[in-house]
Amino acid sequence: MEIGRRRLPAVKQLDYDKNRIVWLAPAPANNTWTIAVRRDVADANRLRTLADLGAWLGRGGRFKLAASAEFIERPDALPAFQNAYGFKLRQDQLLALAGGDTSATVKAAAEQTSGVNAAMAYGTDGPVAALGLVALADPKGVQPVYAPTPIIRADALARHPDIAVWLKPVFQSLDAATLQKLNASIALEGRNARQVAAGYLKRKGFIQ
The missing domain is CATH 3.40.190.10 (Periplasmic binding protein-like II)
Known part of the structure; x- marks a missing residue:
């Protein structure tokens, strides 16, 4: 950032x-793209940043992300996070939702839809904290600052x-x-x- x-x-x-x-x-505040994780998962595994997430995934952490197809596919979105923080999500670790509505992705994580425990989000999304998720920090500044x-x-x-x-x-x-x-x-x-x-x-x- x-x-x-x-x-x-x-x-x-x-x-x-x-x-x-x-x-x-x-x-x-920074209202850019981020990944938000359920608070119980974040607390249990000490996840506060995307670097923490990358290290945890490298140790075999159970993870499934709800996101839009755009976020999954755009080179400057999820692929950029993966390259910067050293992880690669499998297809079965992704739930692609139509459109770019982060309220839907956050809700999916909050309700653990299809095993989802993380969501594409924006840094100032209201539902993130309200529905029990934690937005992970981007210490390498992969995303632009908004x-x-x-x-x-x-x-x-x-x-x-x-x-x-x-x-x-x-x-x-x-x-x-x-x-x-x-x-x-x-x-x-x-x-x-x-x-x-x-x-x-x-x-x-x-x-x-």
Whole structure:
């Protein structure tokens, strides 16, 4: 993940030079592709990162992944994880689900559908933690970083420089666990997104 974040200054400069868009301080969360494992499996086998997963699979760990065909086949998705972390899943260790809906893959792992105990997921998916899964970290930075980041026109920021000051602590508070919880309120509890956001900002003291 740090590899991706080191590229941020270059991206910021390119957008400013071409479009006069200023990128402000990003959130620490990363909403990129990952693999999420059932918490009971993760805890029993001390799985916190994809490197841990690769080592565990090398020792014969029982594993079955629910994912979309795109995730399974795209060179920059599962194959990239396998190459980086030294594992190779057999066909009987994969359950391909139609479409790219991570709520379906996470649900399959939570319910152990067809023996599944892991799922394709995004880093801030609400159902991950809510349904008892753990998103594994990607220490080698295989996937691009998708960090929520506020952007603003340079002329608008020049007129209202306090915007950057106000937004910085808001976005700094948005780590993966926080966004998973907020997204779960919307995806699983059916709450209104605007109300969830407003409630969070009030609880944190960002607005009254």
